[in-house]
Amino acid sequence: MENLQGWLQQASDTALGWLSSPAALSQFALLILAYFAARLLAARIAPVVEHSLTPKPEATHIIARLRRFALQFLPLLLPLLAYALTAVGEGLTRATFGSGEVIAFGKRIFLLLAALEFVRKVLPPGFLKLMGRYILLPVAALYALGILDEVTDYLSAAQVNLGNIQFTALALIRGLIAGSLLFWFGSWSNRQSTGYLKSQPALRPATRELAIKASEVAIFGAAFLLLMSIMGIDLTAVAVLGGALGVGIGLGLQQIAANFVSGIILLLEGQTTVGDYVELDDGSAGTILRMTARACIIETIDGRWVVVPNDNFITSRVVNYSDAGKAHRYSANFSVSYDTDINRVPALIETAVAALPFILSEPDGPSCELNAFGESSVDFEVEYWVNGIEDLTDDYRSKVLFAIWNALKDAGIQMPYPHRVVELRNAPGA
Structure with missing residues (x-):
């Protein structure tokens, strides 16, 4: 609260000083001039840019997609032009009068407006818009007020203890933001690679599934290692974690490891794959809907889903009706x-x-x-x-x-039904 009161008092003194200073008033005039000049330029440039970047409606090639992507940033033209013109005005003001705090503040405000337009009109709904609203805009607002460095220093001085590991509050926040963005990007990349691999008819279904799993492991493994590096965690700790995981597999996770290895073998051999109708030794029969790292999901004739561990396909007899021929x-x-x-x-x-x-x-x-x-x-x-x-x-x-x-x-041929002949012995009158 004392720091907040100090910042508010400092902001009040600065504002009063600007209002009583002829140099500050002249910088306000330059800010207004830069804004209207940016509006005039944007009104002339925007139609030209939009016309040159808009592709034909039927175009679907990579250049057309890139041009449509670039058009999404057109709302940023006005605040960015105002920021550029203000930056030029700041340089001239500092060279002429030796000061430019007012125009520098206006430049940061234009950058905040650009960030606001970016979040409102450019970012798609969902995770990215959420990150922009609650991360990008607060950071841009702190930068516009000129207190971002002070907040950063305060967070850097605050310590957060997690057992024997110590983090600064800034490092923890940076890690959370970076981790969220990395794993979102990893999920997006995994969906894109999965869609691309599934659209390749030249790949066998088993090879396609194996490639999908390999790309998923590679993408999220790289994201995890990059996050460890960003947070400043020594990767030797990851080696210790890997050793502990190996001991856990040796002691209590044998079945999970067996299912994982069995899944890789199934994908490599290709003897059973998605879409095959199989029958196991225990009587389970159905069509394989999905093959995961741990199990296969089979849909029976009556529509039930049965989760079968991958190990069952390796250690027991499996009848593959689909693989036997048409x-x-x-x-x-x-x-x-x-x-x-x-x-x-x-x-x-x-x-x-x-x-x-x-x-x-x-x-x-x-x-x-x-x-x-x-x-x-x-x-x-x-x-x-x-x-x-x-x-x-x-x-x-x-x-x-x-x-x-x-x-x-x-043909007049009868299909019989059971007949019984009853013989009564020693009956009266016989």
């Missing part, structure tokens, strides 16, 4: 009565099933085989090939069974 064989069972001429059935059913549009003739056409002689019926099985693994939902199988039913009905 064509898959399925079968459907049916029965006919014992009164049927069973020699007619194979050709009849094979013809009916082969007529379905999704049935393949390669690697083999439909094949109807005698399966067994049951208690009440003669049992058959028809095998057929289709593209893809869609029949796991029984969509194709249902259509095949309809075709079998219709073919048998049209």
Whole structure:
């Protein structure tokens, strides 16, 4: 409070001194002249700059994107021109009269106005606008008031203790700001690199996922090391942390490390990747939606998501239906009565099933085989090939069974139901 009162008293004395000084009043006149000259120049320059930088609406190349990006800074033209003209006026004033505190104060005010326009009209909504509003503008205001150095010295003298590590308040604030910006930029860079890698059709899905993970580790690792350097932390402390992490992995994090290494192996081998339909030894089956450093997320046929650790894909048997090829064989069972001429059935059913549009003739056409002689019926099985693994939902199988039913009905062949013969012995009157 004493420091604040001192600053307010100093500001009051300075303002009164300026109002009573002819030299200060002349500098006020120069500030007003610089502002109106900047408005006149901005009114003439802005349309020319906007016309020359505006690309055609259909243009999407890199030059057009850069020109659209540069146009976003057009609102800064007026305060920056006023700042430049005031800087020229300050140089002339100091060379002529040996003083220029008033015009220097006006120059800093124009810089504050430029920062205000930058936050309001240039920065996109979100994290950057938030940082501009609560970091950039307060710093610019302190600079405009001429007390930024005093505040900086005060924060540099304040000590913050975190265990055995000591920081100045200024270093801690600088680290928080730098860390926020670095990890925001790292997140933005990771999204850009991920989008670029996913748009490369020449890369195999497994190679693409591996490249995405490698770029993510590299980006955030570099951000972390740069932050340590900015905060003045000795990187030997990071080596100690790495040693402690290694001991932790050896003692209690074996499973996490195993899953991480297994994930890298899966991405390198490419035997299972995003989009594959897999079935594990424990009966879990579904389509791989995402592969992370620790686990794979599988979506089952009924829409459930199952998180499967990467280690399961390495240490257990995995059936990859998608990797086996495009064509898959399925079968459907049916029965006919014992009164049927069973020699007619194979050709009849094979013809009916082969007529379905999704049935393949390669690697083999439909094949109807005698399966067994049951208690009440003669049992058959028809095998057929289709593209893809869609029949796991029984969509194709249902259509095949309809075709079998219709073919048998049209041929007058009955599909039996169980019969039971009851024999009564020693019955009265027998």
